[in-house]
Amino acid sequence: EVQLVESGGGSVEPGGSLRLSCAASGFIFSNAWMGWVRQAPGKGLEWIGIIRRESDGGTAEYVSPVTGRFTISRDDPSHTLYLQIDGLRTDDTGIYYCTTVDFWGQGTRVTVSS
Amino acid sequence: EVVLAQFPHSLPVTLGQPASILCRSNENLVFTNGNTYLNWFQQRPGQSPRRLIYFVSNRDSGVPDRFNGSGSGTDFTLTISRVEAEDVGLYYCMQGTRWPWTFGQGTKVDI
Numbered sequence: 001e002v003q004l005v006e007s008g009g010g011s012v013e014p015g016g017s018l019r020l021s022c023a024a025s026g027f028i029f030s031n032a033w034m035g036w037v038r039q040a041p042g043k044g045l046e047w048i049g050i051i052r053r054e055s056d057g058g059t060a061e062y063v064s065p066v067t068g069r070f071t072i073s074r075d076d077p078s079h080t081l082y083l084q085i086d087g088l089r090t091d092d093t094g095i096y097y098c099t100t101v102d103f104w105g106q107g108t109r110v111t112v113s114s
Numbered sequence: 115e116v117v118l119a120q121f122p123h124s125l126p127v128t129l130g131q132p133a134s135i136l137c138r139s140n141e142n143l144v145f146t147n148g149n150t151y152l153n154w155f156q157q158r159p160g161q162s163p164r165r166l167i168y169f170v171s172n173r174d175s176g177v178p179d180r181f182n183g184s185g186s187g188t189d190f191t192l193t194i195s196r197v198e199a200e201d202v203g204l205y206y207c208m209q210g211t212r213w214p215w216t217f218g219q220g221t222k223v224d225i
Contacts, residue, residue, distance in 0.1 A: 035215075037163075045155075045163060045206055045217045063214045097162060101153065101210065102174065104162040 009108030022098030
């Protein structure tokens, strides 16, 4: 059974940082492109970025609003995906999902407020 | 950026009756390899998204056969042949043909 379990969310002040993690199981993690999607309260789904598998270069792509502040990385031996978020803004508030596109985690909530 | 427009934004449905959602792209979604990376997702209240359809018309494992995807190029449709109570929620189309991948704004389906 495929499982994606996010963690690391919480409440932070503007300008702060968070590191989200996603523990994956039930599939060959090293073969998968992985991504992060967020959902602001009461809003739709928004892609943050993706990271390719190592055999496809292992590089990451980001959407414009987060470029330079968000960093996606992966650790294949531990089957873990990461999202480092720096310079948090109030509009970064939302639920952050880890996904392979076909499978999704339950999400972790990030609240940015002073 | 590929923009996906969904119609309608809100869809009142009747149990047992069909329902359809249109997803229109501002660009052709056929990739260079000939595949069209158009997906449909369902998000029930309080839950994570669940993929229903990939490559326009392929149902994911466990998805009831009352869900059908169709279309090509720039216009795509998700049809529920006979709506059931458990189908209430938000539905999103999503393209993975060009980065940044994008979602439609969502369609709320309720009874």
